[in-house]
Amino acid sequence: MIDPSAPLPRPRSDLTEPPDVPQVLTGALRVLQGRLLLHVSPARVGYFRPQLDAGRSGLVLCGPNALQQARKLRGAEQFGGPLLVDPAVYEVRAASGDEPFPNACEDTFAFDDPLAVSLAEQRAVGVTAPMSPTGYLHAEDSEALKAAVRQVAALDDPQVVFAAPVDVGWLREEDSVRQLIACLRLVPGPKALMLGGQMDPLARHPRSVDHLRRIVAEVPGAALLRTDLAAFGALAAGAAFTAFGAGSRLRHIVAPGEKAKTSKNFSTSPHVLFPELMHFFLGKTLADRFAGAAAPVCGCAVCEGVRALDSFASNAGDRQTRAAAHNVAVLMEWLRTLTALPSGRARQQWWHERCLAAVDRYPLLNAQLLQPNGFKVPPQLKRWALAAPADEAASARADANDYRRS
Structure with missing residues (x-):
């Protein structure tokens, strides 16, 4: 529950510098400034990497073998772009006041510090910056949030990215948003907000988008990761950087112990970004809707004005690969327009x-x-x-x- 004793943000009139001035990242983190990264599973990096805009994007690896894939990218594949590894402990364990960074690895000893071990492992494979292995922060769990913030702040290392995997319930009410902002401002480095909730977390509460924009404006170094089109909204609002989920599973978080809800016919065809409608639809859905009319022809760098949006009706052949490439190509076009x-x-x-x-x-x-x-x-x-x-x-x-x- 909300802790009334927690510090609150100072009013704007009391700040020597307006809180909506973005924090400029320093050191190795400067390469992340203003970028939209792709949050992707290691097994699917090859689907997306060819379409990445080298000057505006990069990768966040998440899932089994993320560390191994990061080492391979930095070594054998000589990937020199921004690269983060998301430990994603929040998928399996919740944070608590006693254990804000739960030990989710069976290969470590009980007396090891999960935070220190994870940061060291990430640095060893050549990430741009290590990310904290924070457990899931349930709505209004002030003790867990403050415990995580205290440990990362104690590192006094602005090159560490503090992962804040918060239930979207934190964005429901004014009081909880103010406390979240106050706590995040205590962390010296970037704060990577990730939102938890079934299907579309930002659709759950009427003011969630407004509150997200407020967090971005008032928390120096705020970033938004593992999200959907909100990555562009946050970047436009001044986020330090963002990361777009390359698959539906990586566009939000499901609380530990919950089963992810999915749409009907989820596995029958790939998800396809419809640029005009700014939304993802199953390829089969697009084929059904345009069964009696000509489907729009896509002019992205992959489709090149010759492929229609109803051509991804199943997972057969290379349709999944082509759909993934199409999605990223469209996102990169939007990113180039925005950052211009x-x-x-x-x-x-x-x-x-x-x-x-x-x-x-x-x-x-x-x-x-x-x-x-x-x-x-x-x-x-x-x-x-x-x-x-x-x-x-x-x-x-x-x-x-x-x-x-x-």
């Missing part, structure tokens, strides 16, 4: 307008297909479309207040 803009309001405006255009496209496409409910706007996309840049939001509130007084 000045940081701050210009990026926030671009992201907001893109989300608005996508939301408006759904009913038009459904009407063209004569399928009123063919494609449904994802709740998270609606929330990003409503999340106007800060000055526009303030103007909208002022207009609403003037209307009420009139």
